[in-house]
Amino acid sequence: MRPGSRCILSVGRFSEAGKVANRSRRKFLRTFGFALAGLAGLPVLPGASPSALPAAASGNAAQNTAVPGGHAGGLKAGRWGMVIFTRKIAGVSERHKIIQACHEAHNVPDIPGRHAIKWIRNEGFARSFAVRQAPEELLNRRFLLLCNHCSNPPCVRVCPTRAGFKREDGLVLVDYGLCIGCRLCMSACPYGALSFNFCDPAPYLREIVPDFPVRERGVVEKCNFCVERLDAGLQPHCVEASGEAVIAGDLSDPESRVSRALKDNYGIRRNDPHGLEPNVHYIL
Amino acid sequence: MISNWHKMAKADVLRNSPAFSRGVLFLLLLAVAGLVACRAQLSLGFQVSGLAQTGLPGLYEGQFMFFSGIGAGLAAARLYCRLSGRSGLDPLILWFTFCVLLAALSFSAINLGRPERFFYIFRSHNFSSLRFWVSLALLVYLFITVLSLAGFGRKYLMFPAVFLASAIPVLNGLLYQGMSEGRFHDFPLHSALLAPRFLASAVSCGLALLLLGLFLLRNFARFDLDAKFVKTLAAGSACALALNVFFYILGAADAFYNLSAGRARFLLLFFGGGDTLRFANIAMWLSAVLALLALLLLLLPRTRGNMHLLPWSLAMIPLSALLEQGLNFNAWAGYTPSLIELLVSAGLVSACLALFGTGGRRILRHALTPVKIF
Numbered sequence A: 001m002r003p004g005s006r007c008i009l010s011v012g013r014f015s016e017a018g019k020v021a022n023r024s025r026r027k028f029l030r031t032f033g034f035a036l037a038g039l040a041g042l043p044v045l046p047g048a049s050p051s052a053l054p055a056a057a058s059g060n061a062a063q064n065t066a067v068p069g070g071h072a073g074g075l076k077a078g079r080w081g082m083v084i085f086t087r088k089i090a091g092v093s094e095r096h097k098i099i100q101a102c103h104e105a106h107n108v109p110d111i112p113g114r115h116a117i118k119w120i121r122n123e124g125f126a127r128s129f130a131v132r133q134a135p136e137e138l139l140n141r142r143f144l145l146l147c148n149h150c151s152n153p154p155c156v157r158v159c160p161t162r163a164g165f166k167r168e169d170g171l172v173l174v175d176y177g178l179c180i181g182c183r184l185c186m187s188a189c190p191y192g193a194l195s196f197n198f199c200d201p202a203p204y205l206r207e208i209v210p211d212f213p214v215r216e217r218g219v220v221e222k223c224n225f226c227v228e229r230l231d232a233g234l235q236p237h238c239v240e241a242s243g244e245a246v247i248a249g250d251l252s253d254p255e256s257r258v259s260r261a262l263k264d265n266y267g268i269r270r271n272d273p274h275g276l277e278p279n280v281h282y283i284l
Numbered sequence B: 001m002i003s004n005w006h007k008m009a010k011a012d013v014l015r016n017s018p019a020f021s022r023g024v025l026f027l028l029l030l031a032v033a034g035l036v037a038c039r040a041q042l043s044l045g046f047q048v049s050g051l052a053q054t055g056l057p058g059l060y061e062g063q064f065m066f067f068s069g070i071g072a073g074l075a076a077a078r079l080y081c082r083l084s085g086r087s088g089l090d091p092l093i094l095w096f097t098f099c100v101l102l103a104a105l106s107f108s109a110i111n112l113g114r115p116e117r118f119f120y121i122f123r124s125h126n127f128s129s130l131r132f133w134v135s136l137a138l139l140v141y142l143f144i145t146v147l148s149l150a151g152f153g154r155k156y157l158m159f160p161a162v163f164l165a166s167a168i169p170v171l172n173g174l175l176y177q178g179m180s181e182g183r184f185h186d187f188p189l190h191s192a193l194l195a196p197r198f199l200a201s202a203v204s205c206g207l208a209l210l211l212l213g214l215f216l217l218r219n220f221a222r223f224d225l226d227a228k229f230v231k232t233l234a235a236g237s238a239c240a241l242a243l244n245v246f247f248y249i250l251g252a253a254d255a256f257y258n259l260s261a262g263r264a265r266f267l268l269l270f271f272g273g274g275d276t277l278r279f280a281n282i283a284m285w286l287s288a289v290l291a292l293l294a295l296l297l298l299l300l301p302r303t304r305g306n307m308h309l310l311p312w313s314l315a316m317i318p319l320s321a322l323l324e325q326g327l328n329f330n331a332w333a334g335y336t337p338s339l340i341e342l343l344v345s346a347g348l349v350s351a352c353l354a355l356f357g358t359g360g361r362r363i364l365r366h367a368l369t370p371v372k373i374f
């Protein structure tokens, strides 16, 4: 600081001319207090409208906004779900084949490092199920992880633009045209199922599949349960590529193949302390 | 007044003291650097940021929370000034609020992967989303501020402004709480304490920054500050800070008592976490020390009355909040802001500071006389 110059935070001159009365302080506190009390009572708070409050509190807001889905000739379900027979895909090559089938069909770019985009990925038992003690074989096994198309998806609830939405058949999808890239859904999803396009994905695609949109930089994407195939009457790519290791079907129908598989086998889902009801089941 | 601000700013820069002009020039240079960095981010995407696929909020989100909180806190200052018969300060506080809200909204927009779609939040609104409500509250608050600045219904618009200003930090707190299913379920503080804590922090920062802004402008414009007024606002800021510290200690007590995986993270912020949390550890301790020191200096009448010490005591409050909220939210996840993010943030803050300085001095010089202020 130059000699004679003043620090910009210095107060400078003061006068005792002010006539601040205690009365004004009391008035201030009273008015501010009223404003706060008003705030507590008014329904401007999120989800505080009579219809939205219980829904948001129970995590069911997404169900209220479920949109119709499905095509006339497509496969139908009350609630789509998946069952993965993990022993059948214990080998690296089997899992790789499934991941490749999904990623190639959906123009998922192959970006290395911390910006990698994954619709399906491999993880160990502890990370997949938040359980650290299990038989050695189970701890060493790798599991396919993908969006669980939860029945109460928080990713849909927090999305400000309704880009994330849930169809009546339970599929949780992202509308890339509405996504603003706020990444709130990524923070809300406890399963790390969503990926953000940090850069333009096109240069990272080895081959572009023309039937499926290439995403833009700045939007979020995730597994779509091959909705385009279901609507065309076909099974998802992962199901086809897996042989019989992955099956998809209607979990609301007790006679469906997936429901029967869960009746006959001991299946677990990913850790669900918040009641999101994931719809992907793993047979150990 | 609003439509002329650029002319006013220009006239001021040309006419003012060399120190002021140099300061504004420096801020404008930083703003230009920020603009260049911003262009790089817009064309290359978030790959230039320090964020990874974790989805956690980065520096911009922290800055958004910080500035929207200050904008909200300034409403308390305005209310106090009006009720204590100092409505002459109204235009200056409104101008400050305008600049701060502009910064908050800019940080909110630049934090988006597709900032050009910002208004989709309203076009395709989702009432369950807290982001919708926060953005709405901020925009309406900004609109009311602009109307008041232009002189429309200043008296009556004060109350909706105070209401919205109270809502913003509460909504910001709930925004984290609302994401509780995700990684934020292990948010280091008890989520129910966040909303009141954010509100207390906003009021203490708002009052402190108003005084600091006045001290700053005091160096470049001719007006007298009333010591009693300054001491009262400082005491108000100290009370809000005391509440903030109280809620924080409650959160810490909860973490010690609970010790569940999520809450125990709070302890890691201070006591460990390895390399990824080293910066967080330093920032948290520094933030805590600054807050406690500021509280001590402002609560003791002798130190509060020392007008040479006061600006420093007040400056510790926003600095502590900046370290704890504006930066540290991100650091504890192992995220480090990139140079581009730092430049964009510095540029944005500089632009708003230059705007506040030039417009603020103009308001003090031409719109008011010293007699009118006090």
Ligand code: SF4
Pocket: A146, A147, A148, A149, A150, A153, A154, A155, A156, A172, A188, A189, A190, A191, A192, A193, A194, A222, A276
């Ligand atoms: S797994 Fe995640 S992204 Fe998928 S529906 Fe559930 S919360 Fe949403």
Ligand code: SF4
Pocket: A155, A158, A159, A160, A161, A162, A163, A164, A174, A178, A179, A180, A181, A182, A183, A184, A185, A186, A219, A220
């Ligand atoms: S990133 Fe896109 S899909 Fe996710 S919450 Fe934001 S707008 Fe919705």
